[in-house]
Each structure stands twice: as C-alpha cells, then as structure tokens.
Amino acid sequence: MSAAIAAPHIDWTALGPISILTGGAILTLFFGLIGSSGFRRVAVPLSALTTLVGALVWLISEWSKASAGGLTIISDALRIDPLTIVLGSICLIGAIFAVLISLRSDSALGGGEFHSLMLFSVMGMLVLIASDDLVTLFLGMELLSIPLYVLSGSALKKERSLEAGLKYLIVGSVGSATLLYGLALLYGATGSTDFVAINKAILSGSTINDSLFVGGMALAIVGVSFKASASPFHQWTPDVYEGAPTGVTTFMATATKAAALGIMIRLLAGPLLPAVDDWSPIIAVLAVLSIAVGNFGALGQDSLKRMLAWSSVAQVGYLLAAVVVAKELGIRAVVFYLAVYAVMTLAAFAVVAENSRDWDEGERLDGFAGLGRRRPWLAGSMSVAMLALAGLPPTAGFIGKLTVIGAVVDGGHAWLAFAVVIGSLISLAYYLRVIAVMWFKDAPEGAEAAPTRRAPELVAIALVAAALTIAIGVMPSWPLDQAAKVTQKSLQSNTNR
C-alpha cells in the first residue's frame, strides 16, 4: 500500500439531489430561527418546498445519463438508474404534498425543525433507493427512520402523538437491528458489502445453500418488512398512523412505502436475484399474510386514519405479491402500483386532513357522515379514492391491481392472484362503508360549525389527486409504457455491469 491515499471518484453532479436536500434542510432550520413569526411562517415552508422541487428537477434531469447505463456515485456506494429516478420522484412528490398538507398543522408552525426533519428523511429515502452497497442501504434506512420517529411525535399537544413517536422508535429500531444483523450475515456469507460483488459471490456457487446466506437474507427481508409494514411486522402501523399528525401520516403512507418497497426490489431483484428460489417463498408468505391481516383488521375500524393504516398493510400485500415474480413484469407492476397507490392515498389523506382540522371528531368515521351534503367536492374526492383503493374501474387502482394480477399469473403463481382477488373482495366491505356513510347518513351534532376556516389547498390537493386517479384509470397506456421502459432500462443497465 502506498502512502498516498487514492481518493474515491465522486460524481458531484449526480450527487446533486442529495446535496440540495442537505443544504435545504440546514437552510430551513436556519430560517426557523430568524425574523418575526410571520416571516418564519412563510419562509420555512417555502424554503422546504423550493428544496424539494429543486431536488426533483435535478433528479429528473439525470434521466438521459441514467438510462444510458446508470450512474455510479462515490465508488459504487450509490447508483442512479431509471428505477432510482422514478422511485425517488415518488418520494419527493409525496414529501411535497406532505408539506402542503401540513401548512396549517400546529406541529409545523413551531419553527424550522418539522420541515428540516422531513427533508432529511427524504434524503434518507434517496440514499436508500440509490444504495448499491450494504453500508449505504443501512445508512439510508436509518436516515429515513430517525427523523420520522421525531416527526411522529411532533404534535406535542396531542398525548397520542408522543406515544406514537416512542412506539415507532422502539418497533422501528427492532426492525433496523434485525436488518443490520441480516446485512452482517450477508457480508459474512459473501465477503463483501458491495452489491455487484455480492451478486458475483452468489453466482460463483458455494454460498447459495449456505445457512449464513439464507439466514442473512431472511433477517434482511424481515427488517425491511418492518419499514414497509408488511404483516406480521405491522403492529405499529395503526397506532403510529393515528397518533402522528396527518401530514406526517401522508408522508409515511406514500414516500416511506415507496422507499421500503423500492429497496426490496433493488435488493431482491438485483444482487440476490440468483437466490430467487430461496427468497420468493418468504415474500409470498408475507404477501398473503399482509393481504389477510390488513383486510380483516380494517373491517370495523371507527377511525378513518386507522382504517387507512390497516388498508395500507393490505396494499403492501398486493405489492409484495408482485415482488415475488421478480422478473420484468413483476417490477413493472410494483413501480406502477406504487405510483398509483401514492396518488390515491394522497387524495384520501387530504380529505381526512381537511375534515379533521380543528375538529378531532373529523378523523372518525362518524365525522364523515353527511359530508356529501355539506361538502360534495370533498366527499367526491374521498369516494374516488375509496373506489380506487378497492380496485374498482374506472380508477387507477383497478389498472394497478390488474397489472399485479397479470404479473403474478405470468410468473406462475396463480394462487397468489387468487389471494389478491379475495383480499380485494373483502376490502369492498370497509371502503364502500365510508362512501355510504358520507352520502347516505345524516351529519352528527357539531359538524356544521366544525371547520371554522376552510383550507383551499387541501381541497385542491384532494381534487387533483382524485382527478389523476380517474385519468390514469381511463388512459393507462402512457404510464404503463413508462413503467415498462423504466424497468427494462434498469434491468439492462444492471446486467451490463
């Protein structure tokens, strides 16, 4: 070894989105400290939004280079290919809307901390999705999670929020520790933390039946399942979704899901693809359990946030069913369904946020009674979101589920498709109940006076997301083609390495 240190090659341009988020997070924190409270109230969310949009634009501008073979940043620690860009964009867009939804939330008004933490969390998601090394995978996972623990506990006025934060911290950390132990065993089995080297070690033969390798892979999958809230590692989900401020819940439901499922396909359909026979049964079991537990858990929930939490467990089940396929069709289905799921959840949570502003009852199902008469546009958006989540035509949710089922059948797992269909049928019971309550039940006492000042931005988000849900449902060919292109290009760039 020579005395001079060989510096790793760092592609600063490709690192742009992550650098912007770091700078923006620090700047946002700084804006929270200066000026009058009126200035802070405008400057802090504005700086957070500018940062997110800037990172999004920069990320998308890397498309041509990424699709031409992938960009490797910092000597193989991070890698940007079309899949990274699409999943990263879902996370960034989820964060943008989460900031918009929290504009009037108490927890976001205190200073720059709320927005700064959210930016750091998104940065963690980008690192996670782009990771090409076990070390960056773990680092991204923690950078995503630790700010989220604080964000969940950030509604200091609500007793439940702090409790949700602590619960999420404990359960999330158990997940992280499990993931880390799995990664340690994977390193032990293959002798490297680099994805490409791991892939080569698996292909060279001896490791594949190694108990170290299989154990490590199983533990890593369990660790990620905690974050994706797949059953049986979902117990924290309803509590945290209910206790956290609605903006943070939206962020968790859209961005965190995309990041967790993203790393799942990157890891499993990437370096661990040669071991597909070892991991696909594990994922299949997780998928079926999530579909069953999520759908049954959502039945009979009184709180809409809790119901959406259980339903998100079921939705992760559908996504995992597509992950089992592992081939091009499966990844395409995951990417498409993740995007669609983000849009429809956004519509649902925007309505919940607007209905429950200044009115705790508004999170409960009773609070939605008579919404159709009081605020038809809001109720209309919610109805579209519910129909889409249930997977009925002509919404995007229908096309999404169809793609998943198509992929699963094509991959030769027809019984999984059966589970998806049965799960969707059960889910009709609780999704349609919300619609029925909104349109056919009379408003409860106090509902008329409840929302003192209306928030036009929340109604606008709900309407836009609902319109998008229908638009994708009616004209699905363009987004489906894009998802296919992304998958194809990503797989190509990975096989050429």
Add this chain to the structure above:
Amino acid sequence: MSIAWYLAVSVIIFSIGAAGVLTKRNALVILLCLELMLNASNLALIAFSRMWGNTDGQIFAIIVMVVAACEVTVGLGLIVAIFRRGLPEDADQLSELRG
C-alpha cells in the same frame, strides 16, 4: 479460534437484546436492549471482517456506532418529553393507542 465462537456470542447477545425488548416494561431498559441488538451485529461484522481479511466490516461497524448514537439520542429525547408531560414511562401503561 473458529469464527463459530464469535458468531455464537453475537447470536446470544442479539437474542438477549430481542428478548429484553419483548419482555421489559421500562422504556429506558428497552433502549438498552436495542443497543445490545445493534452491538451484537457489530461483533458479527468485525468477526467476519477478520475472517475475510478485508476492512468492509470494520467500516460498517464504525458507521453503525454513529447511527446507534443518533437513535439513542432521539429515544432519550422522546422519553424526556413523555416524562415532562407526566405520562408514564412504562411502556405497558402507554395504552391510549391500541394496535
């Protein structure tokens, strides 16, 4: 000495940590048990690093230490906030929310 011994110790520490998280009631003790789980992984990483003769595992372990420190900081912060609000710091009594 064979790698299996180091791994055995690491598995035992990890199991003690996991069992502690599941059975202990005090939030502070739960945080300690989480540390045990993370450090069990560190031990495994360093043992593997010796076995393979490269430094990947050692670097990983150092990064894990940094992350563990952050996690504990946030955990303690939340416990202090809960204590100040006069809520019980006993995890079983935090039952306003039910899974």
